[in-house]
Amino acid sequence: MEKKKQGEELLETLGDFTSKENWDRFFSIRGRDDSFEWYAEWAELRGPLLSHLQQQQHQPNIQILVPACGNSRLSEHLYDDAAFKAITNIDFSKVVISDMLRRNIRQRPEMRWRVMDITTMQFMDETFDAVVDKGGLDALMEPQLGPKLGTQYLSEVMRILKSGGKFICLTLAESHVLGLLFSKLRFGWKMTIEAIPQTQKPSSKPSLQTFMVVGEKEMSSTLYEITALFNNDSLDCNGVQACGINEALENENQIRRGYFDGSHILYSLEDLQLGAKGDLSKLCQGRRFQLTLGGQGGSLFSYRAILLDARQHSGSFMYHCGVFIVPKTRAHEWLFSSEEGQWMVVESSKAARLIMVLLDTCHNNASMDDIQKDLSPLVEQLAPGKEDNGAQIPFMMASDGIKQRNIIHQVTSPLSGPVIVEDVVYENVDVDVRLLPSGDLIFRRLIFKRTGSLVQSEALLAKEGSEKINQIERKKTSSSSKSKRRGPKKIIELSNQLKVYHSYLASAYHTGIISGFVLISSYMESVVSTGKTVKTLVIGLGAGLLPMFLHECIRFLHIEIVELDPVILNLARDYFGFTEDKGLKVHIADGIQYVREIANSVEANEVSAFHGNGDTSCTSNYPANENCMSYHVEGRGTTKVDIVIIDVDSSDSRFCGRVFPSDCERFPF
Numbered sequence: 289m290e291k292k293k294q295g296e297e298l299l300e301t302l303g304d305f306t307s308k309e310n311w312d313r314f315f316s317i318r319g320r321d322d323s324f325e326w327y328a329e330w331a332e333l334r335g336p337l338l339s340h341l342q343q344q345q346h347q348p349n350i351q352i353l354v355p356a357c358g359n360s361r362l363s364e365h366l367y368d369d370a371a372f373k374a375i376t377n378i379d380f381s382k383v384v385i386s387d388m389l390r391r392n393i394r395q396r397p398e399m400r401w402r403v404m405d406i407t408t409m410q411f412m413d414e415t416f417d418a419v420v421d422k423g424g425l426d427a428l429m430e431p432q433l434g435p436k437l438g439t440q441y442l443s444e445v446m447r448i449l450k451s452g453g454k455f456i457c458l459t460l461a462e463s464h465v466l467g468l469l470f471s472k473l474r475f476g477w478k479m480t481i482e483a484i485p486q487t488q489k490p491s492s493k494p495s496l497q498t499f500m501v502v503g504e505k506e507m508s509s510t511l512y513e514i515t516a517l518f519n520n521d522s523l524d525c526n527g528v529q530a531c532g533i534n535e536a537l538e539n540e541n542q543i544r545r546g547y548f549d550g551s552h553i554l555y556s557l558e559d560l561q562l563g564a565k566g567d568l569s570k571l572c573q574g575r576r577f578q579l580t581l582g583g584q585g586g587s588l589f590s591y592r593a594i595l596l597d598a599r600q601h602s603g604s605f606m607y608h609c610g611v612f613i614v615p616k617t618r619a620h621e622w623l624f625s626s627e628e629g630q631w632m633v634v635e636s637s638k639a640a641r642l643i644m645v646l647l648d649t650c651h652n653n654a655s656m657d658d659i660q661k662d663l664s665p666l667v668e669q670l671a672p673g674k675e676d677n678g679a680q681i682p683f684m685m686a687s688d689g690i691k692q693r694n695i696i697h698q699v700t701s702p703l704s705g706p707v708i709v710e711d712v713v714y715e716n717v718d719v720d721v722r723l724l725p726s727g728d729l730i731f732r733r734l735i736f737k738r739t740g741s742l743v744q745s746e747a748l749l750a751k752e753g754s755e756k757i758n759q760i761e762r763k764k765t766s767s768s769s770k771s772k773r774r775g776p777k778k779i780i781e782l783s784n785q786l787k788v789y790h791s792y793l794a795s796a797y798h799t800g801i802i803s804g805f806v807l808i809s810s811y812m813e814s815v816v817s818t819g820k821t822v823k824t825l826v827i828g829l830g831a832g833l834l835p836m837f838l839h840e841c842i843r844f845l846h847i848e849i850v851e852l853d854p855v856i857l858n859l860a861r862d863y864f865g866f867t868e869d870k871g872l873k874v875h876i877a878d879g880i881q882y883v884r885e886i887a888n889s890v891e892a893n894e895v896s897a898f899h900g901n902g903d904t905s906c907t908s909n910y911p912a913n914e915n916c917m918s919y920h921v922e923g924r925g926t927t928k929v930d931i932v933i934i935d936v937d938s939s940d941s942r943f944c945g946r947v948f949p950s951d952c953e954r955f956p957f
Contacts, residue, residue: 356424482517497525610639701855705738745831749786832866
């Protein structure tokens with residue numbers, strides 16, 4: 289009795305359940321014949337445990353592993369009551385393995401006992417049909433020690449189990465244990481959880497109940513929801529334990545439901561190592577998925593990446609695996625943002641597997657050397673083929689496309705944040721015109737730093753006094769307005785002698801807006817045929833390039849612009865040559881409110897959107913100067929807006945300008 293009491297006291301003071309010395313001492317005190325049972329007794333376990341193991345008996349000579357066996361009689365009961373003979377028991381305590389071997393060698397000669405650490409098992413892959421864990425995982429998951437040992441152990445369980453094998457885990461189902469267990473067995477495992485009934489009801493308050501979590505290993509990486517085989521009303525545990533289990537179940541199943549559509553999932557490296565996308569050590573033609581790398585303490589940054597296995601394995605690859613880094617300035621481009629463009633990059637890279645890494649604003653201050661060093665250990669884990677572990681993984685990178693850069697002006701707006709005006713020369717521009725003796729074309733750009741590196745406006749610069757240029761066809765391969773900002777190069781000196789050329793749209797984005805006029809050409813012709821001007825409202829000024837182009841090229845437009853930020857208006861005037869006249873006016877106002885006011889005014893036949901007094905000083909702080917909204921056509925009453933162009937800044941670069949034929953009585957705001 290004294291030894292038993294000492295053992296129980298030692299168990300209570302085992303601050304570290306992972307200490308081999310503590311357990312050796314514990315088992316020495318208890319002795320060979322004094323068994324210690326974690327959680328449930330055999331009478332409580334027999335039914336639910338055998339129901340799972342007997343399903344495995346279609347396998348001849350089923351192999352069972354009992355890890356962290358201690359001196360429990362669980363293996364003996366399985367051997368005696370259920371005739372499971374091929375049972376291997378392991379524990380890292382030499383004391384308990386010696387005791388158990390002596391206790392069983394005559395009565396149960398086929399049972400095996402080995403001294404072994406369950407976090408580094410010395411078994412071949414896919415050795416066992418079932419692993420029966422009675423408290424082993426719980427012992428490794430002391431909260432103060434973190435999940436490291438538990439993670440190592442579960443990785444070993446996954447390795448040594450055969451396909452179709454079962455991991456049967458008897459646990460108190462604490463939230464940190466279930467959190468690890470559910471996430472590690474997420475892909476390619478069918479999982480259930482059930483409560484072990486207690487034969488002896490607690491005399492006082494409810495105690496902790498034992499639960500059985502069963503995971504069945506599959507060949508595929510299919511995702512299943514976890515099935516609960518218990519009713520909350522029938523649980524014998526306390527409310528805290530029940531609440532924790534239900535919360536862990538719901539959280540995990542919610543995560544799993546989120547994976548079901550799969551199209552936009554960003555897999556983690558751990559997900560992939562668990563088999564979320566199959567065996568990554570082998571190439572799979574046409575495999576493509578998005579993932580995240582790093583960002584969990586082991587690396588400086590996190591990265592969004594796309595893994596692509598070449599669609600045709602012709603054997604002509606130069607690299608078994610390659611990394612292609614896309615600067616944030618180009619990540620939006622079709623070549624890198626579309627699936628078809630990405631496959632083109634794969635073909636050009638000559639890599640059997642390409643990992644495309646898309647940089648963003650969090651990498652702004654990092655050098656390429658830092659990024660490559662940070663990425664190297666991460667991408668090595670994604671390289672195919674164990675035999676190629678020593679092969680070098682090349683790093684490739686898309687050029688940012690800028691040959692020269694000169695920052696002309698920087699200002700911080702209370703509304704728009706930091707704004708930059710810069711002149712750039714691109715590395716590759718195919719424009720069918722010679723504006724400069726050197727042949728280099730200079731573009732002036734307006735950049736809002738709050739939207740990362742988004743280029744809001746872009747203009748072509750020409751010599752002062754240049755004649756009008758008739759044929760310009762731009763095929764700039766690495767930039768467009770609302771494209772991404774490039775890294776610093778040397779200063780451009782020639783731009784001081786140049787001015788913005790308003791008869792040419794340098795931005796493909798603005799060209800797209802102009803294309804919208806084709807859809808309403810018949811409407812404009814009908815208005816012009818009556819001798820009237822086409823009333824055009826532009827929401828958003830930017831650098832004023834689109835309104836200036838429209839004003840010069842489509843003379844029958846009467847253009848009113850609404851811009852929220854007066855700083856932007858000043859930049860347009862000072863650096864982009866924006867000027868107003870009787871056919872081109874600006875209002876400083878909120879665009880949505882301005883349109884609502886116009887719609888209400890037209891409906892009430894009180895105020896119109898345009899001025900008929902020829903006043904060219906009509907820039908207003910709307911609605912304080914309401915006279916600037918009045919335009920009364922004699923004999924016709926109040927006029928309506930014919931066209932609305934929405935070209936507003938947004939922190940989301942997916943939003944583009946739109947052109948609408950307008951009925952001011954039905955604005956879509």
